[in-house]
Amino acid sequence: GEDVEQSLFLSVREGDSSVINCTYTDSSSTYLYWYKQEPGAGLQLLTYIFSNMDMKQDQRLTVLLNKKDKHLSLRIADTQTGDSAIYFCAESPPTGTASKLTFGTGTRLQVTL
């Protein structure tokens, strides 16, 4: 099956690091993604990682992939109030349509002053 699970809520102080976790069940997924959704808006792709990579860093964002445990995480360094949003992880299937993504339920990140 294809289930992607995330914790529902995370609260951090401005300036701290945020770590959002995700677990998935389809070990054959090709790509794994992190999307950000601000209130009333669509999803914005933050970053993605190919399944043969362990880590990817992009400015304040660090993605870690543990294929053995089927665990994906997104670390946001120096979290800002503008980072407050819902973060979705998603996986693409190993075969068929690459863009037919399976999304997690989202983690709501609240950044406090």
Next chain:
Amino acid sequence: NAGVMQNPRHLVRRRGQEARLRCSPMKGHSHVYWYRQLPEEGLKFMVYLQKENIIDESGMPKERFSAEFPKEGPSILRIQQVVRGDSAAYFCASSLLTENTGELFFGEGSRLTVL
């Protein structure tokens, strides 16, 4: 604006009416996807279309829902005889024909409320 355009942004319908949601993909994109987001849930795949073809509709409800992507004009998601359970945000996304990373570009969504 070269992004994915959806309209209407908000739509209110009474039970039994029809809802039509439109999506224009990003310029140069020929792949369109529709996803549904129920309140407090993640996005669920509904259908994948290319011009004049439905490629994968495995996520579409069997009845009342249909989608098209004509040769000219936007993609349309049509919901007939709406019920309260259809209330959701419907997101359209597009991707490049040659894109192999599966990267999707999303519109801002159409929020359907059924009274």
